[in-house]
Amino acid sequence: MKLGIEGKTALVTGAGGGLGRAIAEALATHGATVVTADIRLGEAQAVAEGIRAVGGRALGVAMDVTDAQSVADAFGSIEVQADQPDILINNAGFTRDNRIGNMPETDWDAVIDVVLKGAYLCTRRALPAMISRGWGRIVSISSRAHLGNPGQANYSAAKAGLLGFTRAMALENGKFGVTANAVAPGVIDTMAVRSLPHYERIIENAKASLPIRRLGRPEDISDAVLFLASQRSSYITGEVLHVTGGRY
Template structure:
């Protein structure tokens, strides 16, 4: 099928874990991919790996919560790869603590990266999508959006991502742009490994305990999320918008 729109994707938080897996998958799907992350070394290496495999990619370092950096990064992507029509808002951090111990900085930092970062990235990228009257936005939420002890900031941010997504779907649908959210469950990443370390539990034991509570009896991997993203940004997902898909090995309320 001939496609009139450009096949250029931006993935934030692409320096490792889920973001890196998504970038690799989209590259294998034929997209030119811009890997964005605070860690310049990691995204440049990721881009080099994609190029070495025959794809097109660039790595760009930025703070997604900084409006000037976001505008400059998206403009660079458009100049070097072409107008972006796919945006995956994956960048995220954790600053876990019980609410009586949580600082304002812990709160502001987490909401700044997740919510403000996604807002700034989407605002910058959507103009290219509306011009081409085609686009795909995928936002990373989490099962923590339903509430999770010690994560009042992260839970609020991930719940906010769901409302953000649904509103984008309403506003941008007439331009041929879909917006969906993925809410991962337990995914084997550096972030979950750090949680295990903070709790003083070996990561393998942490994963084994989690798997017992998951209907499919295993924990997830970044590739599980990457495959879901691959579907949501495809031509075949054009009638799927405003949805929150829990990729958690079982049902969530």
Template sequence: MDLGIQDRVAFVTGAAGGIGARVAAMLAQEGASVAIGDIDADAAEAQAARLRERGFAALAVRVDVASAASVDQAVATIAKTLGGVDILVNNAGFTRDKRIGRMDEGDWDAVIDVVLKGSFLCTKSVLPAMIEKKWGRIVNISSRAYLGNPGQANYSSAKAGLLGLTRSMAMENGRYNITVNAVAPGIIDTAAVRNLPHFEKIKANAEASLPLPRLGRAEDVAAAIVFLASEQASYITGDVLHVSGGRYG
């Protein structure tokens, strides 16, 4: 199936590893030129080099998504090297889990700034080129945690906020043939999850309780994102696609 993203330019944040790296690779396989955005410049370059070794067009850009100046510089670099951004995947994020009584202002701000403010800044920066081309795809990586998780008030709030941003941007920009959607993964088997001290318990609980009894794979999430970035999803906007094995509560 032709996804219609051949020769498009994609910017994936937090793409040096995990889900972001898999998304970038899958977009590259479909013919897009990809910019690997990450705050870790060396890791971003290593990932971009791996894609270039496979014959794909890939550029590493260091970006602190919580800084407007850093985001604008990264987008300008991408435009100069690859062309204006056609596809934006707001993937950068992390957890800093604590019960609310132990969560300080820094814990709250750090997660909100990267996940929610970062997505706002990246979206704002790439929109002019998309509007000029009358074509764009923005995919925000939310989480099933938007429904709430104990110990994740900061993360759940940020991921819930992304859904409001998604729907607002979809309504503002549909007239320019720009779609804005979100993907909400469940528990995905990534290096970060495997390094959790209670990983085996997480895995056992998933296998025992989910309608699809396994942990998700990065490929599962990447496939959903690439679909939403494609021409095949041209009449879908303002929506959220759950990739959670059937877990919603």
């Protein structure tokens, strides 16, 4: 099935991680030129090299999504080597868990800044080209945690805030042919999750409690992103698509 993204340029932030890599690879498979951005340049370049090795088009760039100058520099490099993005995937994010009484202010700020400030800086920079073309897709990776998780006040607040940001972008930019949507994953079987000391218990809990009795896979998320980034979703904006196996 043609998705209408052949020849489009897609920027994926946090592309060095498991979800970012899966999303970047999926977009490339369907004909997009993919810019893999990560604060770790080596990781971004490794993902891009993997895409090129199987015949795709990709460029790896360094980007600190919390730093306006770093974002501007990365977009400048993209413009020279590829093209301004038609598709922006705001994927950068991480957890620093703790109960609120024990959470250092630095951990609160770090999570909020990467998820929310990062989406703001990247979206602000990507929008002018999308608007001038009359076509654009902004897909932000939220989380089921936007409903609230104990020990994740910073992460839950950031991911909930991303939904408000998404809806504001949808209202502001729909008239220009630019849509903004979010994907909210549940627990996904990435290397980060596999490294947790209670990984086996997570699997057992998923099999016992989820309507779809397994952990999510990175491709479950990339498939959802592909749809929202495609021409097939042209009348969908301001929405959040939960990919959780039925967990709410």
